[in-house]
Amino acid sequence: MGDGARETEKRTGGKGERLAEWADGRLGVHSLLKAKTRRAFPDHWSFMLGEICLYSFVIIVVTGVYLTFYFHPSMETVEYQGSYAPLRGQLVSEAFDSTMHISFEVRGGLLIRQAHHWAALVFVAAMLVHMMRVFFTGAFRKPRELNWAFGFSLLILGMFGGLTGYDLPDDLLSGTGLAVVNGTILSIPIVGTYLSMFLFGGEFPGDDLVARFHSIHVLLIPALMVGLLVAHLLLVLYHGHTQKPGPGRTDRNVVGLPLRVRAVKSGGFFFLVSGVIFVMAAVAQINPVWQYGPYRADQVSAGSQPDWYMGVADGLLRVMPGWEIVLWGHTLALDNLIPLLVGVGLFLALGAYPFIEAWVTGDDREQHLLDRPRNRPVRTALGVAWLAFYLVALIGAANDIIAIRFHVSVNAVTWAVRIGLIVVPLAAYAVTKRWALGLQRRDRDAVLHGRETGIVKRLPHGEFVEVHEPLGQERLHLLTQHEQYTPIGPGPSVNGGGPDTAPHFAQRLRAALSRGLYGEGTQIIKPTEQEYSRRPETEPSPDTTGHRSALP
Numbered sequence: 001m002g003d004g005a006r007e008t009e010k011r012t013g014g015k016g017e018r019l020a021e022w023a024d025g026r027l028g029v030h031s032l033l034k035a036k037t038r039r040a041f042p043d044h045w046s047f048m049l050g051e052i053c054l055y056s057f058v059i060i061v062v063t064g065v066y067l068t069f070y071f072h073p074s075m076e077t078v079e080y081q082g083s084y085a086p087l088r089g090q091l092v093s094e095a096f097d098s099t100m101h102i103s104f105e106v107r108g109g110l111l112i113r114q115a116h117h118w119a120a121l122v123f124v125a126a127m128l129v130h131m132m133r134v135f136f137t138g139a140f141r142k143p144r145e146l147n148w149a150f151g152f153s154l155l156i157l158g159m160f161g162g163l164t165g166y167d168l169p170d171d172l173l174s175g176t177g178l179a180v181v182n183g184t185i186l187s188i189p190i191v192g193t194y195l196s197m198f199l200f201g202g203e204f205p206g207d208d209l210v211a212r213f214h215s216i217h218v219l220l221i222p223a224l225m226v227g228l229l230v231a232h233l234l235l236v237l238y239h240g241h242t243q244k245p246g247p248g249r250t251d252r253n254v255v256g257l258p259l260r261v262r263a264v265k266s267g268g269f270f271f272l273v274s275g276v277i278f279v280m281a282a283v284a285q286i287n288p289v290w291q292y293g294p295y296r297a298d299q300v301s302a303g304s305q306p307d308w309y310m311g312v313a314d315g316l317l318r319v320m321p322g323w324e325i326v327l328w329g330h331t332l333a334l335d336n337l338i339p340l341l342v343g344v345g346l347f348l349a350l351g352a353y354p355f356i357e358a359w360v361t362g363d364d365r366e367q368h369l370l371d372r373p374r375n376r377p378v379r380t381a382l383g384v385a386w387l388a389f390y391l392v393a394l395i396g397a398a399n400d401i402i403a404i405r406f407h408v409s410v411n412a413v414t415w416a417v418r419i420g421l422i423v424v425p426l427a428a429y430a431v432t433k434r435w436a437l438g439l440q441r442r443d444r445d446a447v448l449h450g451r452e453t454g455i456v457k458r459l460p461h462g463e464f465v466e467v468h469e470p471l472g473q474e475r476l477h478l479l480t481q482h483e484q485y486t487p488i489g490p491g492p493s494v495n496g497g498g499p500d501t502a503p504h505f506a507q508r509l510r511a512a513l514s515r516g517l518y519g520e521g522t523q524i525i526k527p528t529e530q531e532y533s534r535r536p537e538t539e540p541s542p543d544t545t546g547h548r549s550a551l552p
Helices: 003-012 015-027 029-036 045-068 094-104 109-137 145-166 172-186 192-200 209-239 259-283 308-319 334-361 377-396 399-406 410-449 473-480 505-518 529-533 544-548
Strands: 077-079 091-093 324-327 330-333 451-458 464-469
Touching (some): 045 259, 109 308, 109 377, 145 334, 172 192, 308 410
Antiparallel strands (some): 324 330
């Protein structure tokens, strides 16, 4: 290349730069990213929960692609001739045979298979914890209602993705779980039989079960999840991040790290999450199908439990009495139908709560500052009660194992879970609400009386008092910045004061819910400017200008 050509390239840029300019002129990607990279990202540990979801999903996709190369989704019967001697010569399905081949003969196959399974468990766990973090801090409020809906949908899809993948090896454990699933589907009135025939390709277990579940697990659910993840991330970029309250943090700014710094930390965190999952896959055995053997309809594996996220459904089924009723000549299996309705209602209540709260408060403003859970006692108590119900049902899924390990009657464990499903959530709600109110009361006392110094002072008339030190402006702002809602009334009467002057049912319901969330006994009124100015004279004099400005 001559000197003239080099000089021309310096002025016009290299080939890569020209290609980037060409793409930006047609797609606008560089201009869009340049504006977004100037954003700040909060640097709090709780925000890493969402990153764990994303990174574990990446591991699921990568390991799943690897497994797809060797897995044969067929229920055709073959004779097992692999390296695992105890099963050699038995008739198994091609799905089970290929799973054994992956586990024992494919180089690194067992590690990848276990990493795929562990990543799925971590993904659902991180999703649930991330959702509860969003719930307790109120990060679902306007303008992030759609993000909540996307996240909730990802949680449900992750659970069913795990269920369909768990059943692909066609072993005795997964087959037992599918028999339970089939029984629950059949309990649905009118359409249950048709759903079962459609899902399994005929009478259970059918001949197309693995092939259909493979298509759902590999194609349908991942495609939906990728779409939801992309939409979720785009909305995060569009709306910006929420942030914890503090000095200098408002609904119009974000205090945190630049994108470049955050990206480097996130890259390191990705490798950390990947490393932990692969270490778990290397040292902790999961789903050893060779111990269970191939699925046979006339056998049930002992001690069979589904993965933890489906344990709540299994627990509800186990503790439900065997109730059946006959209506118009048809048997209604309540022992399967009621647990199904309770489980669906449990998750629908979680998914619908943000929209119910928005309707009750009528707050249409954009909210970018997070709540402290103690400042929303009823919401926090409801979330803890939801988790308590989930955990008790999960314990019910292991009633047989608990009975064996602790040498107690399985009936005693079952009755304990039945009672616990009612008592434990109510107790958790009451304790959490009182705890949150107690923390609010402590915050109020700290604002009005300051911090205990441990210095005891004797007053002129002989009384001994402890000297309190006023809080700093940053602490005062944190304890008093939250807004407290007042309950709404039942609304105006209808029919112009005619015979039917009662408010509409929706108005009465909204007023009742508002009183339940923000009425008497649901929050401690935070200090006012006047109360703060009338603090006891035994305290040192603060810089009143700076401190009082921190109070709303």
